[in-house]
Amino acid sequence: RLTWQAYHRLDDIYGYLDYLAETYPDLVTLQTIGSSVAGRPIKLIKISNGQTGNKAVWIDGGIHAREWITPATVTYIINNFISNWENEPKSVQNIDWYIAPLLNPDGYEYTHTVDRLWRKNRKRAGSCAGTDLNRNFGYRWGGQGSSKNPCAETYGGSGPFSEPETLAVQRFISSAGAKWKAYVSFHSYGQYILYPWGYNRVVPPDYKDLEAVGQQIAQAIRNAGGPSYTVGPAANTLYPAAGGSDDWAKGSMKIKYAYTIELRDNGRYGFVLPANYIQPTAKEALAAVRVIADAASKA
Numbered sequence: 001r002l003t004w005q006a007y008h009r010l011d012d013i014y015g016y017l018d019y020l021a022e023t024y025p026d027l028v029t030l031q032t033i034g035s036s037v038a039g040r041p042i043k044l045i046k047i048s049n050g051q052t053g054n055k056a057v058w059i060d061g062g063i064h065a066r067e068w069i070t071p072a073t074v075t076y077i078i079n080n081f082i083s084n085w086e087n088e089p090k091s092v093q094n095i096d097w098y099i100a101p102l103l104n105p106d107g108y109e110y111t112h113t114v115d116r117l118w119r120k121n122r123k124r125a126g127s128c129a130g131t132d133l134n135r136n137f138g139y140r141w142g143g144q145g146s147s148k149n150p151c152a153e154t155y156g157g158s159g160p161f162s163e164p165e166t167l168a169v170q171r172f173i174s175s176a177g178a179k180w181k182a183y184v185s186f187h188s189y190g191q192y193i194l195y196p197w198g199y200n201r202v203v204p205p206d207y208k209d210l211e212a213v214g215q216q217i218a219q220a221i222r223n224a225g226g227p228s229y230t231v232g233p234a235a236n237t238l239y240p241a242a243g244g245s246d247d248w249a250k251g252s253m254k255i256k257y258a259y260t261i262e263l264r265d266n267g268r269y270g271f272v273l274p275a276n277y278i279q280p281t282a283k284e285a286l287a288a289v290r291v292i293a294d295a296a297s298k299a
């Protein structure tokens with residue numbers, strides 16, 4: 001059972017998803033969309049009222065292994081939606097939610113057993129290991145802010161979608177037949193709401209819509225008692241980095257509202273955020289996701 005008062009291992013997180021699928025068969029379906037390099041399943045939960053014509057929103061966490069607050073937050077959102085479903089606004093109930101709490105299971109387990117600050121997956125490449133999954137997506141792959149060196153933290157892999165973890169996402173999103181309106185990838189840390197583009201210091205033609213919804217998200221977070229989050233296009237606001245999931249969602253999949261949300265904190269604890277911050281951080285992320293539901297339902 002998950003507590004949101006401690007960080008949990010992969011087995012506990014996946015056991016929780018299994019439990020939900022068994023307990024709420026009318027609302028929840030669980031699938032395995034692929035396997036990691038080491039053969040661990042990549043699980044995805046769909047939450048849907050079953051009506052046809054619903055718009056679809058994707059949420060993921062755990063692309064970067066050491067960002068433990070992200071699977072904790074994403075499972076918190078799942079838990080709140082399911083246990084409070086009847087009280088959620090119509091804009092939430094009428095979305096088909098596709099939620100993958102942990103896209104990098106090998107890296108995540110490695111951070112629990114060997115190296116707390118591991119970032120990448122665990123694919124071997126010569127004498128080094130690991131591809132940065134957030135440099136491996138296939139839109140403008142290999143550009144600024146990604147490395148060709150397998151030993152680097154930002155190694156983009158041998159080619160676009162060379163990794164089973166990113167390929168699983170690409171295959172699922174492009175073949176689900178869903179009416180995708182929003183894509184949200186949770187990362188940490190820094191308290192940012194980032195939108196495309198990440199590959200270069202330019203913005204998409206509809207960036208004003210992404211900026212406006214981003215500001216609404218930041219406001220909802222403050223209203224939920226959270227700290228201030230900085231809103232802006234990724235390359236300009238943080239740094240240029242090509243091959244990110246957000247750019248691919250927007251650029252290749254044409255999903256209008258594509259965001260990377262960098263959760264707490266502001267650098268005091270960084271990736272090693274103490275567990276007593278899980279609930280406040282996840283609570284503000286839930287408020288953020290409700291704003292995205294509203295935007296997606298109008299898109």
Ligand code: 0X9
Nearest residue numbers: 134187188198234241244247260
């Ligand atoms: O560098 C990243 O992948 C993200 N920051 S993190 O500290 N979590 O590693 C930011 C990604 C922003 N989006 C793109 N650059 N496309």
Ligand code: ZN
Nearest residue numbers: 064067187188
């Ligand atoms: Zn990250």
